[in-house]
Amino acid sequence: MNAMHKPHNDSLLRFMTCGSVDDGKSTLIGRLLFDTKTILADTLTQIERTSQKRGLGAVDLSLLTDGLQAEREQGITIDVAYRYFSTGTRKYIIADAPGHEQYTRNMVTAASTANLAIILIDARKGVLTQTRRHSYLAHLVRIPHIVVAVNKMDLVDYDESVFDRIRADYLAFAEQIGLQREGHDIQFIPMSALNGDMIVYRGDAMPWYQGPTMLELLENAPPAHSEHNEEFRFPVQFVCRPQASDDPELHDFRGFMGRIESGEIAVGDSVSVLPSGRSSRVKAILLGEQFLQRAITEQSITILLEDEIDISRGDMIVKTGQAPEPVKQINAMVCWLSETPLSTARTYIVRHTTRESKAKVGEIAYRVDVNSLEKLPAQGLAMNDIAMVSFRLAQPLMVDPYKMNRATGAFILIDESTNNTVGAGMIER
Secondary structure (H helix, E strand, O other): OOOOOOOOOOOEEEEEEEOOOOOOHHHHHHHHHHHOOOOOHHHHHHHHHHHHHOOOOOOOHHHHOOOOHHHHHHOOOOOOEEEEEEOOOOEEEEEEOOOOHHHHHHHHHHHOOOOEEEEEEEOOOOOOHHHHHHHHHHHHOOOOEEEEEEEOHHHHOOOHHHHHHHHHHHHHHHHHHOOOOOOOEEEEEEOEOOOOEOOOEOOOOOOOOOOOOHHHHHHHOOOOOOOOOOOOEEEEEEEEOOOOOOOHHHHHOOEEEEEOOEOEEEOOOEEEEEOOOEEEEEEEEEEOOEEEOEEEOOOEEEEEEOOOOOOOOOOEEEEOOOOOOEEEEEEEEEEEOOOOOEOOOOEEEEEEOOEEEEEEEEEEEEEEOOOOOOEEOOOOEOOOOEEEEEEEEEEEEEOOOOOOOOOOOEEEEEEOOOOOEEEEEEEOO
C-alpha cells in the first residue's frame, strides 16, 4: 500500500478498529473526527461539558464515539458502533467493535465488510493475547490491509526502540499465522491519539518516523476489490417484468435485477446462468433508467439478455468460462452467533447470496481457541465459538472459496424453527 500514490477520489473505505480496553480506540476515532473537522460545534460543546463534569483537564475525545448517554456516564463502550465521516477526498465508515473474547461474534460481524483494520497496541504493554486474537480474526475474515497503530507513545517518551521492538514482535507473530500473503500488507505507525501525534497532523515528537500519518494511510488505501482480479458474480434478486404498460417495447421486457458482488460486465459479454448452465449474451445494462455500456462491482443494476432463459431469484449470472461448480457439500469456518448451541441433530438453512438451501451438519473438524489459536476437538458449538464445520446441502449452491471472493464465499445460518440468524460461515470449499 504505497502512501505516496494519489488518493482514490470519492471511493468509500470501510475500516475497523480493534484493541483491548483502554488501548485508546475511542480516542483515536474521536481524534480523527475532531482533526478532520467532521464533528459539529454542538457535539463538541456537549463533550466539553461531560469532560468537565468528570473533572478532566482536556476534552475527552473518546466521548465522540461512545454512543449512549448511559454508557458515556459509566465510561464503557459495548457492541459495534458505526461512524461515518468524509475528508473531501474520501468517504469512510468506521466499525468499532468491542475487544473482549465474549464479543468475538461482534468483531467478526464488524470485520466482514471491512477492507482495512487498525489494530491498536499500547506502547507500554506491547503485543498481548488480545492483539493476537484480533489479528487472527482479521486474518480469518480476510481483511487485506492491516495497520498496527502503536499508541500512547507519549507514555514511553516517544522512544523509537520501543516501537521497533513491538514491530519485530508483531511481524514474528504475523508470519506464524500467515497474515502476510499476496494482496495483503501490514503497516506500522507510532502515535499518540491523546495528543494527536501522527493521526491527522504529524506533530513534532517523532522526527525519527518518516512514514505516513494515519489519515494519509487511510486516504491512500486501495479501494475494495482491487487486491486481485475477481470473476464476475451476479446473484439474481428479482426478475422484472412490467405487467401493465402502454409502451409496446416494455411488453417483452425481462430484466434481471441484483447487485454485482464482484468483477465487471459489459454489453455483448457472453454469460452463463447457474445452476442450469444455459448461455446467452448481455443485450443491455440498466442503472435505474440509465443505460450503461459496462458496470462494476457493488453497482445495483438490471441485466437484459438476448435469449429467453428461465431465470429466477437465487440463480447466478457469471461470465462464460468463469462458472463455479454448483456444490451440495461445503466445508467452512463458522462463527457461532447464537446463545442456543449448534446441534448436529438439527436442520439449518444456509443463506448464500440470494439463494437458500436446507443443510445438515456433517462434522465439526475442530474448534479454534481464539486466545491460544490451538485447534481443539469439539462436539458442539457455543456462542462466540469458531470452528471448521462441514454441511450437507439439499439444494446446490454456487460458491467460491472465501479467500478468493468474500461475497460468494460467505453465508449465514438460520435456525429453521425460530428464523433467527445463528451462525456466519466462510467457505474453505
